[in-house]
Amino acid sequence: MIANYHTHSYHCRHxxxxxxxxxxxxxxNGLSELGFSDHVPCPFSNGHTSGFRMYVNETETYVNEILELREKYEDKIKIYVGYEAEYYPKEFEGMLGNIRKYPLDFIICGQHFLRNEYDGPYSGAPDNSPEKLAEYVDQVSEAMSTGVFTYVCHPDLINFTGEESVYRKEIVRLCEASVRYGVPLEYNCLGLEGHRHYPRDLFWKIVAESGADTVIGSDAHVPDRVAHPEVTALAEDKMRRFGLVPLQRVSFKDPN
Ligand SMILES: [Zn+2]
Ligand SMILES: [Zn+2]
Incomplete structure (x- = not known):
């Protein structure tokens, strides 16, 4: 691994x-590029506050801290300012409007909730509902179509427990959108190491058949998990078994 674009910090409060x-x-750990992608602040239109993202009034501090590090370590590593953001249709413009006030290199899509968070379920809760699965795929596909997301993090966060044939049909749709809009899908090291329900083997078999681009992300929530050698090697090995060759670097889709 020479680049990681999925990195958190204390700013998101978890x-x-x-x-x-x-x-x-x-x-x-030998990276030449590091992208920070802490959970995006969002000025929700109805006053909702999330427990897992930085506050809107912390945005500037977050960005300045990263810009200082970019300068301090410029001889050793390239550092980028980014966010992990959901695509919430009603809140999307407001969310972008806030982060666009400051320097911004990239955003990646982590669709933790359906709809707009305050009116939709958590994506990762086990559920056998084909409708919820289809809604997740629709929403992530729409996110990719906006052209501002550099990649989709843990695209297999949706925790569908129903029929495999239903899962396959919907994930084929998600992969088709990934190919159509040129948005890579991330194999997530946090889920792998934590034995979460993702990365899900069936998902990645379907990805391999689809020809979609892939990338490995650390999703580091503690400093020593950035490009952790053993975890990264395990992820690379898993991908190799599916016949997948992850991108070493991604080109940013301009979110400005
Ligand atoms: Zn997180
Ligand atoms: Zn993350």
């Missing part, structure tokens, strides 16, 4: 460590 600690681990 990850540990300062951005600089993540940078130092990235350098130690």
């Amino acid at each position: 990850a540990g460590g300062k951005p600089e600690e993540y940078v130092l681990t990235a350098i130690k």
Whole structure:
């Protein structure tokens, strides 16, 4: 692994460590590029507040902290300002409007909730509903169609427990959108190491048949998980078994 674009920090209030600690681990583990993608602040139109993302009034501090690190370590590593963001149709323009006030290199899509968060279920809750699965695929496909998301993180976060044939049909649709809009899909190291329900083998078999681009993301929530050598090797090995060759670097889709 030479680049990782999925990195959190204390700013989102459920990850540990300062951005600089993540940078130092990235350098130690041989990365030449590190993208910060903490959970995006969102000025929800109805006043809703999320427990797992930074506050809107912290945006500038977050960006400035990363810009300082970019300069301090410019001889050793390239550092990018980004966010992991959901595609919430009613909140999308407001969310972008806030982060566009400051320097911004990229955003990646992590669709943690359906609809707009305050009116939709958590994507990762086990559910055998084909409608919920289809809604997730529709929403992530629409996210990709906006042209601002560089890739989709843990695209297999949706935790469908129903019939395999239904799952296959919907994931084929998701992969078709990925190919159509040129948005890579991320094999997620946090889920792999934590034995979560993702990465899901069947999902990645379907990805391999689809020809969609793929990328590995650390999804580091503690500094020592940035490009962790053993976890990354395990992810690479799993992908190799599916016949997948992940991109080493991704080109950003301009979110500005
Ligand atoms: Zn997180
Ligand atoms: Zn994440």
